[in-house]
Amino acid sequence: MLFIAFAVEMASTAGATGWLRGIVKAVPSGDCLVIMGNTKAEIPPEKTVTLSSLMAPKLAPRRGGVDEAFAWDSREFLRKLCIGKEVTFRVDYTVPSINREFGSVFLGDKNLALIVVAAGWAKVRQQGQQKGEVSPFIAELLRLEEQAKEQGLGCWNRAPGAAEASIRDLPPSALSDPSNFDAMGLLATKKGSPLEAIVDQVRDGSTVRVYLLPEFQYVQVFVAGVQAPSPGRRAAPEPVVGTEVSSNEQNGDSAAEARAP
Known part of the structure; x- marks a missing residue:
């Protein structure tokens, strides 16, 4: 394990920190997270945050196509690290031209x-087009x-x-x-046999969207004999989600230590 000391900014009041808390709902790529706000609302607001100054390899769209090299490994590394877990985050900058x-x-x-x-699962972009990016x-x-x-780690793997x-x-x-997708053909050949798959999305309490391995066929699977309430239509994302972090907690007025593999 590599121990990395990092500096954190001083904040005179909790409202000035800009740090928020939320739960990682999804990881679309190796440099991007969808964070759901900590709220008791029926449909929590959410925010998509791309990690500042990083560029991960691009995944193929779910409708079909070809990944960039190491894109899936990059995404899986970040997903396994933080999916479903509480994180603390702050928006460093926005790029209106791409709405990110x-x-x-x-x-x-x-x-x-x-x-x-x-x-090694993402490259570093030193400076955006605008100052401060x-x-x-x-x-x-x-x-x-x-x-x-x-x-030679991650995307820098030089092995033939x-x-x-x-x-x-x-x-x-x-x-x-x-x-x-030939669902009936799959039923005829695989009925009663386990299938290996990776869950990509839990649509509701009785429906999941998965990649069937090893072909990575993207399908929707309904749990037999179960019908869960529908989450309904999601309200428009709010500009701020999560719970603000007080200045005497992490990322407030003290130095902390981070660990990286």
């Missing part, structure tokens, strides 16, 4: 961006990127065939066009 917010996200005292870069931890990110390159083996060629999704 970039921020720093902490799992406990661990800076997720530092962990991802240290493991940069992570407050850019110096440490660049240092860890060089270290990952030297060690490693990049090619990491690329998925997805078949057309059964969700976008049911004719792409």
Whole structure:
């Protein structure tokens, strides 16, 4: 384990910190999270946050296509690290032209961006097109990127065939066009037998969307004999989600220590 000391900003009041808490609902890629607010509302607001100054390989769209090298491994690394867990985050900057917010996200005292870069699963972008479009931890990110390159970690793996083996060629999704998937044929050949799959989304209490392995066919599966309440239509995302962190907690007025692999 690599121990990384990081600086945190001083804040005179809790309202000035900008740090919020939420639960990681989804991980669309190796540098992006969907964070759901800690609220008792029936349908919690949510925010999509891209880790500041990072660029992870791009996944193929679910409707079918080809990944960039190591895109799936990058996404799975971040998903396994934080899905369903409470995080503390702050938006560092926004890019209106692409309607995206970039921020720093902490799992406990661990800076997720530092962990991802240290493991080699994302590259560091030093500066955006506009001044200020940069992570407050850019110096440490660049240092860890060089270290990952030297060690051949993650996306920097130089082993022959490693990049090619990491690329998925997805078949057309059964969700976008049911004719792409022979459900009756699968039933005839696999009825009563276990199938290996990766759950990508829990739509509601009785419906999941999964990738069937090893072909990564994207399908929707209903739990037999169960009907759960529908979550209904989600309200428009609110500008602020989560619970604000007081200044005497993490990322308030003290230094902390983060761990990265």
